[in-house]
Amino acid sequence: MDRAIKLQLSTSEMNYFPDEVIEHIFDFIPSHRDRNSISLVSKSWHKIERSSRHQVFIGNCYAISPERLIRRFPCLRSLTLKGKPHFADFNLVPHEWGGFLHPWIDALSKARVGLEELRLKRMVVSDESLELLSRSFVGFKSLVLVSCDGFTTDGLASIAANCRNLRELDLQENEIDDHRGQWLNCFPDSSTTLVSLNFACLKGETNLSALERLVARSPNLKSLKVNRAVPLDALTRLMSCAPQLVDLGVGCYENEAEPESFEKLMAAIKKCTLLRSLSGFSEVAPICLTAFYPICENLTSLNLSYAAELQGNHLIEFVQFCKRLQLLWILDSIGDRGLEVVASSCKELQELRVFPSDPHDEEDNNTAVTEVGLVAISAGCPKLHSILYFCKQMTNAALITVAKNCPNFIRFRLCILEPNKSDHITSQSLDEGFGAIVQACKGLRRLSVSGLLTDKVFLYIGMYAEQLEMLSIAFAGDTDKGMLYVLNGCKKLRKLEIRDSPFGNAALLADVGKYETMRSLWMSSCEVTLGGCKRLARNAPWLNVEIINENENGRMERNEEDEREKVDRLYLYRTVVGTRKDAPPCVTIL
């Protein structure tokens, strides 16, 4: 905002310049938030800004319509769209809830927008949409789909066949119906522009020869992430014809790797001197990881979070040599001891995610991570700013130490697997521990809390977390005061998601205007009632207040008229285009 104010003061002077010059100055400001600020300065700046805007980010696809988007930004080239709420990742949102891509492609196509890049998260994408996309935009270069569903490999075939200038096809964690087709064959022989290809999430067989030919004729290929169906020897051949790779995703099953094929793989790997990022290993015998020893010192990014076959000692043996690592995603089978090794070896570490190998605590293993590992990391890695940590136990003392060691956290997400678990040494709540985190980490933007927590932790969050934009709460708090502390205190809050916590109508309705400053609010299994939601909807017509019903097959089966009924799932968001028309029967928009 400061920049916008400074610019405003010199607007009068700047207006002596022709528009093209001003536009040229704006080119140096790519961040969409800053561009949004610029557009508010004056009418002329608004006009110049919108006609020169190429990149647009839409955090909630229902906040605006495609038609209005195109009217304001006719020169759009790159669009990011997000659909379903975050908790859809954990099966809390019905499959048919919404977030359809088609209306957007339809509108962009009809308006002949020169779309080049599309990034989607949690959207429902159909093969028809992909086909239309592939035929409508001649200069289309980049498609990134994260956590999307609704399409099959036939849709991918259209993209491959028709997008002549395709540089990037990046599929992350999508639900794709794999027709075991020949989509890789659909890249024409003349297609040589690929820079990034990621199909790790595909579950079916892969046409290996088509893949090899494609890689061989793509000299600019920097990032390749294959799926499970690509075995060791095929991987070796791929790497041999693409030694320029920077980012590699492996996924092959090798029960007993023969010494010869192992040797060949190692030889190919040694040639990949530019390799910096490694991932995959979803069904790989430990020996395959050792093949990457020659280049592990170069790695800056390592994602072994799907490598269920790798034991703690394998992980430790590898990671200890990755001295340049900045990003590490790993399973908790690495153990506290493993994290201590990471802490002493990976001094450049910025982001760490430790996922549970036993999410439902079915094994009686004691090799998972605890507060000890977290403290070790915080002490050893001075550049750490982002953490996601699943563990079985935690203490206030540990969190206080972590806060002292790492005041630079931007993202801090702690998930103690058992809800309401207290400090395992003192049996107290973890209010003080999280309080220390928010107090020390002045730049904290994202926070997820867990364990036994009272209203007090929210008092701390409201008081200290001044930069907080996203907060996730589960099984926490005592009264409405908790939620109110957060709503009143966190001025920059954009997304609030709450489940199984005793917050009700009083908290929901206290400050309706607050929701205009936020992107969305999610509340499930809380104490809000239908009556409270109806009142909110009446007082805030610029909000879509959606009730998602328990019974997915039809409308609310319980007494619809009873306003005292608790609402199972509430999702509300600001919008300039009113009630959406594509809601399924299980969703009631008030």
Add this chain to the structure above:
Amino acid sequence: MDEFVNLKATELRLGLPGTDNACEERERVSCNKRTLQGVTENETESSMIKTGTCPPRKAQIVGWPPVRSSRKNIIQTKKNESDSEGGRGVYVKVSMDGAPYLRKIDLSCYKGYKELLKALEIMFNFSVGEYFEREGYKGSDFVPTYEDKDGDWMLIGDVPWEMFVCTCKRLRIMRGSEAKGVGCVV
């Protein structure tokens, strides 16, 4: 000998064979009443069927822990695979002709035939010779065989390892003249 006086083994229970109290202990739902809202109906029922039946997991809360299905599935896949390969311990008896007593080994400890045969050689102090696809084992008086699910005695090494682990009921190291009849073309 102890087995004959092991009353626990003959105790009438509703549980599955092999389950015991430790399993029931794990069954308790350790969250407070708030969390039960999130438990689906099926899960509530199963956690209410007390004493005896030991469900394989604790009562699970919908969408908890906050891990994507794709991550939960890999652990399940790993378990299923290791289960079908006998990852939990596929113990089979091993007998050798002429040896006074039997041994027991865990097939899941071995990655393939080479390792298994080597372990048997060490255990019984013998040598198994060389395996030929058509002629079976040559160069030794001993022939490693196994009884499969159908009750047939088969030569070890013919079928893929994974299949072997699934179908093998017990091992027998045959010796001498008796060995001639099994799986080899004489």
